[in-house]
């Protein structure tokens with residue numbers, strides 16, 4: 517039996533080159549990862565290191581702002597998930613507390629006369645830019661430059677994924693044309709070393725909702741992937757410049773569960789602040805997700821019916837935010853029950 521293995525680090529550059537043996541090897545390695553747990557890291561991509569550094573610097577500049585400045589772009593001011601999300605807003609893992617991370621959600625700039633905005637498509641609208649972040653113009657420019665570079669990389673990764681399924685690298689073009697994607701600046705404050713690991717999560721155990729995720733981490737570790745057969749949590753060590761790539765629920769569904777969308781979490785026990793930038797590629801909201809080629813044997817039925825990207829991702833969002841809301845309400849009820857009792861003692 518093979519030992520549980522952390523996601524391998526693969527050189528993606530053969531995708532851009534002419535060496536067909538190297539390309540075939542890359543496709544095979546990625547196929548193996550997709551079957552195993554849907555996680556791998558890539559180096560040798562085309563997002564410049566310098567751009568990654570500049571974007572991480574933007575993230576730090578934003579989170580360094582006083583809370584009242586960050587709240588000027590509160591995500592709750594929009595209905596389309598753009599803007600700042602406070603610490604403890606989300607709760608992905610049942611039985612844990614709200615998560616110790618704050619975030620800034622950004623996507624393609626969608627003006628209010630765009631069909632996606634008018635038709636209330638997934639996460640579609642104008643970005644909320646923090647008005648007082650230092651070097652505001654550069655912040656916006658670098659953020660969008662990074663968004664577009666990562667979007668292009670996501671298309672390339674989907675090109676390889678198509679090839680792992682034995683179809684042309686252009687197979688996913690109808691999914692990537694007009695695709696919706698969201699990037700998040702994330703900041704995990706240092707968790708005190710003695711915090712209750714059972715309750716405190718940077719981000720609770722979850723699978724990603726969309727198609728694929730490309731994650732840039734800084735040098736502080738904390739991301740862990742569950743090895744389902746052994747129940748062990750495997751650390752995903754930060755590799756400078758690399759992307760952690762993982763498949764989301766939408767891809768697993770299209771692959772008839774043959775490819776995996778795997779459980780992962782973040783616990784920041786480093787004693788340091790951690791910054792990461794996940795890029796969630798959902799796809800064209802109207803794309804109809806159906807069982808992909810070569811994902812079932814002859815005569816084997818598709819496990820799932822067709823569903824649009826829009827419906828699939830919207831349902832997942834509702835579920836996870838609903839859980840955090842329910843938890844907070846429950847806490848409020850408990851507090852309300854305790855306070856009168858205390859007051860009675862003092863009376």
Ligand SMILES: O=C(O)CCC(=O)C(=O)O
Pocket residue numbers: 702719724731733739780781782792793794
């Ligand atoms: O910050 C990380 O390392 C992981 C973030 C993540 O899993 C997510 O936002 O879905």
Ligand SMILES: [Fe+2]
Pocket residue numbers: 722723724780
């Ligand atoms: Fe995730």
